[in-house]
Amino acid sequence: MAHPMRRRTRGLLCGALALAISAVLPGMAIAGAARVASINMCTDQLLIALADPAQIVGLGPYARDPHLSWSAKQARDFPRLSGEAEDLLMLAPDLVLAGRYGKAATRELLRSNGIPIEEFDVPRNIDDVKAQIRRVGELVGHPERADAINDRIDRSVTRTRAVASRWRDRILPVSRRGWVAGSDGLLSSLLEVAGLSNAASEIGLVYGGFASLETIVASRPDLLLLAEDKPFAEDQGTALLLHPAIQHAYPQGRRLVFPDQLSMCGGPMLPAALDQLADSIERIHRDKDASVTRPHP
Template sequence: MIRLLALSLAAALLTSAAPVRPPRIVSINPCIDAVLVRVADPAQIAGISHYSQDPRATSIPLGIANRFHATSGTAEEVVALRPDMVLTGPHTEPATVAALKRLHITLVQYKVPESVAESITQVRDIAAAVRHPERSAALAARIAAAATPSRATPVSALIWQSGGLVPGSGTLPDELLRRGGFRNMSAAYGLKKWDVLPLEYLIAKPPRVLLSTAAAETGEDRVTSHPAVRRLAQHIAVAPYPIRLMNCGGPTIIDAMARLRQVRSGFAA
């Protein structure tokens, strides 16, 4: 009896001392992909979002993104990869959520960060979820360094997206503008957090810099081709701003701040 107890105790100790296998992860959100590839072991990553393999949308170097299997995020695709955990953003297909719950696969959803601080917290949370919390420190430090506020006098600016959609106060792009040495003109037009600015308002009260996502895609956009805006050319500078810099926090902040500082350097301090 004593020998059996001793063997049972030894087995329990060996079991408790055995290393825990890191979870097998599928990410179906490109913003999370960008963090995941920096904090997880490659062997842990069973799948990433197909957007991360799109040159226009990815926040990951394509050479790295193409090493991983990509999915469109359907329940069938995700389940077939046999993950322990699925990481995604705030909006996920109900069918996918239901399938994961039915199969007892952990689903972790992250909201879109609205500040640099929230982005850094999210990096740390993702690193902890994949059981490599120590790997978040270097990336968090790079993001914080890239987002160091400019001391230059702010230049009025506006980020203009397709259809006139403009980010306002309380958004991550608004904070990055301020940190990059700009003053977001959204508030001057009385716009909400995310709002549409009519072209007439822009013409009546133009910013010094218009950061255009359409110009980044095609080299021009509807705004800059408008005759009235062309007449304002001596008062307004149009700078291409890739749409991929609008959608994510995390390491995308590093690239967004580099672009904003590049544009700001074209103006007197």
């Protein structure tokens, strides 16, 4: 039988260890968490793709927006969160996925109430995306699903390089109000896979920014990349792209339509994004070749 003093000492040590663990665990992400919430549109999509439906207790406020989220339709099956701390405190999930550049006060309030948070940066390239997919797969206890998505991304990368890398087009990605996606970002990484280059750096927009109508017209890339190509302007933000100078400089054959939701976040949409990019580039050049060889009346 152990001496009473030894038993007391062991009890004190165990109690101290338990106290230390309880102090650390609230700030740690729990692998295989049973109840997970997301308050970021990009982590929403990762969670939908990798977790069991029963694990998802709620998604961020933009999860159901089809203009922004590739997984908007699937997101309708889950509760919509405000993105603030209050509803998450009521739900008390095992883990919250968040963007590193979201509202810091919300994340700090959750941590102070013992709710673990895992933060994710904006992915800059395909390797970043694959690393985030692996991380979320581990957190929700389904690494095999992450491996399957990353395998599909690798196959799409191989196909895109084989199909589209024969061309070396310079592409300028332009969206609302003349915003140009910078050359240091995920979209540029996707273009590089296809052997293409983002002309944003040529006009001094490595990290993105607004370009004037004159700059867009004068830059003369091979192709203009647009999120959509409608014949009418829904608002002032899209009116710039319908200006006669842009219409003249970049007719239909010099426009590549690539929806924002394919490149805004890294995740399960990347195989579809790469496949669409390869198909679109191939179609544009096929049509161009056909117009050159077609006999004139």
